[in-house]
Amino acid sequence: MTAKLIRATFSALLVAAPAFSAGGAIPFGSFVSSAEAAVVNRIVVRGNERVDAETIRAYMMAQPGQSFSSEQLDESLKALYETGLFADVKVTQSGGALVVTVVENPLINRVAFEGNKRYKDEQLKGVVQSEANGVLTSSRVQSDVQRILELYRRGGRFQASVEAKTIQLPQNRVNLVYEVTEGPKTGVSRINFIGNQAFSDSRLRNVIETRESGLLSFLRRSDVYDPDRLSADEEKIRQYYLNRGYADFQIVSSVADLDRERNVFFITFTVDEGQKYQFGAIDVESVVPGIDPERLRRLVTAREGNTFSSRDVQDSIEAMTIDLAGSGYAFAQIRPRLDRNPETKTIGITFVIDEGPRAYVERIEIRGNSRTRDYVIRREFDIAEGDAFNRVLIDRAERRLKNLNYFKSVKISTEPGAEPDRVVVVVNIEEQPTGELSFGAGYSTADGVIGDISLTERNFLGRGYVVRVAVGGGESARTYEFGFTDPYFLGRRISAGFNVFRREYEDNDYRSYNFDSTGGGLTFGFPITEEFTVQLGYQIESQDINVPDYDYSTDISDGTFDCTSGVSKAVCQAEGNSLVSSVSYSLIYDSLDNRINPTDGIYAKFTQEFAGVGGDVSFMRTTAQASYYHEVLPDAGVLGLLKVQGGHIMGLGEDVRLLDAFFKGGETIRGFESSGIGPRDALTGDALGAKIYVAGTAELQFPLPGIPKEIGLRGAVFADAGTAYDTDFDSAQYQALGIFVDDSASIRSSIGASILWASPLGPLRADFAYVLTSEEYDRKQFFRIGGGTRF
Structure with missing residues (x-):
């Protein structure tokens, strides 16, 4: 019975060997059936030059003297491929030995770029993951191609193309060359607004950062489509309306259509303005013992009868929050309760003060700053690690960072900390030039x-x-x-x-x-x-x-x-x-x-x-x-x-x-x-x-x-x-x-x-x-x- 099992196993291995050689992937069940198992005496490694044989054996699920199955061999192959060290892996059996034959990926001698004028080599090297003395893998190269294309698209060149080529060198080394065809700039031909009645198209175009292409397009970059800029423009339009009485304002959609023949974008914002409101009755209520609403009412900047403005509401919340934090109420939370009256076109506001959740700042992480020191960013926060988490103070820090004009963009988000009552504050920034040359004549x-x-x-x-x-x-x-x-x-x-x-x-x-x-x-x-x-x-x-x-x-x-x-x-x-x-x-x-x-x-x-x-x-x-x-x-x-x-x-x-x-x-x-x-x-x-x-x-x-x-x-x-x-x-x-x-x-x-x-x-x-x-x-x-x- 044992001899029959061994002969059946050898037959299955011989049938499975071609499958191993065809790209290195093993279909489940092609080696041995899950109901069967085999025993190997030793594992032989062939084809390796740089990678030690013991390292390869460590990735094999089958061990000498132990039984193995097709599922184990599948997992072994996957583990070897995931190392990124090998272009091909084959597994065969010779007698009582399991033979693992590998083809190592070449080492990169140098990464070069050709045809790039818009971005310098140093900028492109900061985008790609392939690097000198690293291992060349097809997946990483394809990822690099997409990264370069994304960089050019964000720079407004949607007709750019990238081709990766290798130049073979001795000792299994290569020079990796990315050939770039930049193509012409893809500008924004027209920015349209649908649904706006209170403000004209030209007025709203002045609110946003994106600009239409024109005679001076070759000297600026704001006339190209950028999805991040479009999202920022949506927020600019929203705040513009909310600060001018349109409390029900919504952006229904923002669409960027690419005309490939003309190589231009058409951007369309569809908005729902709603009606214009004024401030109605304004009050302050507190459910926290010891807080005097009358004292806080003096800090409210919103005034009854004035045009409704979300900025006035936010400024009032911020002023009261800072005052409460200084008075020992670090966890006090202020929520504006709005009472809309469509008939009188007024919005009454009651600032309700209650005890917020007790959460603490575990740490503040800063990402994206290659030039600005961390402490320059941290000092704009009125809170530090270990302090009570306060969303209003976080928003205030974000506004301060933007006002510095050091950064092209500033986004502060939160992530769960190590404990349920801990919060990680994440500051994502994108730096910009901060020099200024002025002249007068x-x-x-x-x-x-x-x-x-x-x-x-x-x-x-x-x-x-x-x-x-x-x-x-x-x-x-x-x-x-x-x-x-x-x-x-x-x-x-x-x-x-x-x-x-x-x-x-x-x-x-x-x-x-x-x-x-x-x-x-x-x-x-x-x-x-x-x-x-x-x-x-x-x-x-x-x-x-x-x-x-x-x-x-x-x-x-x-x-x-x-x-x-x-x-x-x-x-x-x-x-x-x-x-x-x-x-x-x-x-x-x-x-x-x-x-x-x-x-x-x-x-x-x-x-x-x-x-x-x-x-x-x-x-x-x-x-x-x-x-x-x-x-x-x-x-x-x-x-x-x-x-x-x-x-x-x-x-x-x-x-x-x-x-x-x-x-x-x-x-x-x-x-x-x-x-x-x-x-x-x-x-x-x-x-x-x-x-x-x-x-x-x-x-x-x-x-x-x-x-x-x-x-x-x-x-x-x-x-x-x-x-x-x-x-x-x-x-x-x-x-x-x-x-x-x-x-x-x-x-x-x-x-x-x-x-x-x-x-x-x-x-x-x-x-x-x-x-x-x-x-x-x-x-x-x-x-x-x-x-x-x-x-």
Whole structure:
């Protein structure tokens, strides 16, 4: 009976051998039936060069001296293939031996790319899994091909193709080459909206990030289809409606159709707006003992009768949550209970406070940051490992991270922890360039062509430091500046920084002296709330005025100022060296919706500077400014801007010097040169500076009719008005020295138009101004230009 069983087993092995050789897969039951079993004396390994025979035997389920079945051999083959080390595996029986014959996969000598221009080799190597000195497997190569194709598709090239080729080398090694055919960019031809009544298509196109292809498509990437960007655009549209009263708003669908013949996408958003609501009655309730709803009601930003806004609801929840956490209620949870009334079109809100689930943060995982340090991201969280988990504070941290503008995208999610009451917070980020190159250029009759260029890095060394280097000048002026700021000084939410500068101005037709200034300063910033900040500063500056061909030492000895012809005696009186040492503080309020391209909100700043902390000069200088942005006609893209500013300086026990006064002109009231308004020497025309200035601006920005939006051109009309007046040189004391002043508090005003271009190099602006009211001694300028760029 035993001899018959052995002969039957040998026969089954001989029949199964061809199946092993055909691709290495063994059909179940082809070796021996599950009801039968065989015994082998030894396992022989053949064909291996790099892999040790004992390693291969370890993957075999059958062992010498033990019975084995077809199921065991199937599992053995699968285990060997899953190692990725072998291109082929065959199992046969020779006598009492089980023979395992393998064909090893080659080793990769080098991974190369050909035909790629859009992405560098280093970028593609970061995508593929195959690498030098690794094992070549067909499955991994095919996966790499798909990864490269996905990269190109996300970059808007849907006609790209990739072919993997190998070049055989000695000793079973190969060079792996991915041949890339990039193809043309697949742009977005049209973005359509269906179902929108409250806002026009053009208005909603401005809300989203995706753009339609146009004349400047070769310079930007937002006009290609990206599924992640489309999802982000859906959220932008949703928030836009929810913040403007449309509480029932829904996006029914967002579809991207590819026209392969034209190689373009057509994107269509179908929306259901619902009706517009206002806030109804607002209340706060608490089921947690010890919490006073009346105290929390003061923190609610939503107001009855105002247009419903999900942002106001979220801000109210956040403010109350932070207050409760600081009062010892770490697990308190606030839920808004909405009471819709379609007839009155109001939504009443009751903020219900109850005890939330007791969950703790097990750890915070950060993924995707190759440059930014972990601690730079972690410090934006108000919670840490071991703290009570709070969804509101997580959302707040996500908003803070986005506002840093370090990252292209930020997504914070949660995963279950090791225990039921533990939560893992996962931060997924995608980094983006944080450098900024800005420049400005203009022309004035005083300095001719003038310009400046600055280089700013907002995330220096990935540590969140801000570093700025600036150089400027013209035919008779040169400026140099370096600044450094740590936004989290000593690990706290306090900014600290320093700057050093050097400024050199030579005499010209409208400035009759040379002026050099060298100095530096320290600044500290303390955020009080999300919108309100206090800044403290100290500055020391060495100043030197030199009048050509004028001997200051002779005049100072006898109290006279016999200046060079054409030079104001006030300038001569200011000649010499002086040291100014001052401290200052600023109060800043910032509620802008976007700090780069604001469309709504207020920015206001109040500053006082006190000189006399050592040094040679004593004064108190006060300045203030406020800007208000508001969409006048949202559907038409018309943006309104109102701006007011002013300043005053007074000497502390001494007159205000020429160098400390306010020199105002076209940067304040367009249509005038720099230092074009304010007190002047009546004999020489030299600007003497003002002790007081006030100014206001009203501006409307709008799309230019007939100009394709993708070009990025917009127009603006403006009206500026203000004055700069008062000087200590207008007194009998200085008249006795021969100093006579033209000074008037009359309002200077201008109107004009501007062209704004969101160019590929950054925002550019050209202003054309016509002066309405002025004084005869004012200096006018019709045209100004300036701009900036990011990289």
